[in-house]
Amino acid sequence: MARTAAQTRATAAPTLLSIGQVLARMGPEFPDLTPSKLRFLEERQLITPARTESGYRKFSASDMDRLRFVLGLQRDHYLPLKVIRGYLDEMDAGRQPELPGAVTAPSILPSERKFSRDELVREAGATAGLLQDAVSASLVVASDVFGEDALTMLKSLVELQRSGIEPRHLRGFRAAAERELGLIENALMPVSRRKDAASRARAMEMAREIADQLEIVRSSLIRTALGRLDS
Incomplete structure (x- = not known):
């Protein structure tokens, strides 16, 4: 028809x-x-x-x-x-x-890789002792399974160790990170009081943006200090 x-x-x-x-x-x-x-x-x-x-x-x-x-x-x-x-x-x-x-291809985005302690040490080119020192300095959270953030941290610690900088020298970084978190939480307080999903999404977006700006401030201060070393 x-x-x-x-x-x-x-x-x-x-x-x-x-x-x-x-x-x-x-x-x-x-x-x-x-x-x-x-x-x-x-x-x-x-x-x-x-x-x-x-x-x-x-x-x-x-x-x-x-x-x-x-x-x-x-x-x-x-x-x-x-x-x-x-x-x-x-x-x-x-x-x-x-x-x-x-x-690059969004349709095949992988989930975060996970590592055992031995895998983490091997992937980072580190030693078990360096990982333990990083945990003791609160730079890496103690666990049986680690994510990619831990791998990135441990790789950086390997490079710093070659310059004579050990995890114990970086204990203050954890305290600084906690202070930055406090700044972010205070800034988000007006939004985080609202419990709807849109407010939670907005709070997470604001938190990331504030963290990005704090990173810029920190990097700028370090570059300025390095400039004084050259003078």
């Missing part, structure tokens, strides 16, 4: 999902996703759903893929939204940027 024009248009039209349908589909994978968090991500220009004439948001298949990618990077790689947005902007411009902490 011949198809009517209306039937043809209905079949050809892409399926658009409402916010409720998005939550139903994404909820099992991202249980913290809420309407307010979707609006927050839209405000940060990470997703751009279409709008009906009445103003309702409608999500296409590509919107869903983009949303899943953003939420996955937040959850699995703890990347700031600013970094994720910059990566997406580059991709939208037709370039192939490398995302910090991830491989």
Whole structure:
């Protein structure tokens, strides 16, 4: 039987999902996703759903893929939204940027590697004694299984040891990190009082941005001090 024009248009039209349908589909994978968090991500220009004439948001298949990618990077790689947005902007411009902490192809992002004590020591080119000294100095958290942050730390300690700097010399770094954490917590207090998912997402984003700025301050102070050594 011949198809009517209306039937043809209905079949050809892409399926658009409402916010409720998005939550139903994404909820099992991202249980913290809420309407307010979707609006927050839209405000940060990470997703751009279409709008009906009445103003309702409608999500296409590509919107869903983009949303899943953003939420996955937040959850699995703890990347700031600013970094994720910059990566997406580059991709939208037709370039192939490398995302910090991830491989180029977003569909095959790996989970964080885990290491036993022996594996960690071997990967870092360290000794068991250096790892124990790092734990004693509170630079690495004692555990039977370690993540990539511990590997990065231990590799740095190996290089510092070659210059005569031992973990015991760096005990003050832990105290400094705790003071920085206190600054971040105080700055986030107005937002962290609110317990909704959007506020939690905003607080985590702000925390990462503040930490990035504190890192810039610390690096700048060290460079200034090094400049005095040259003079």
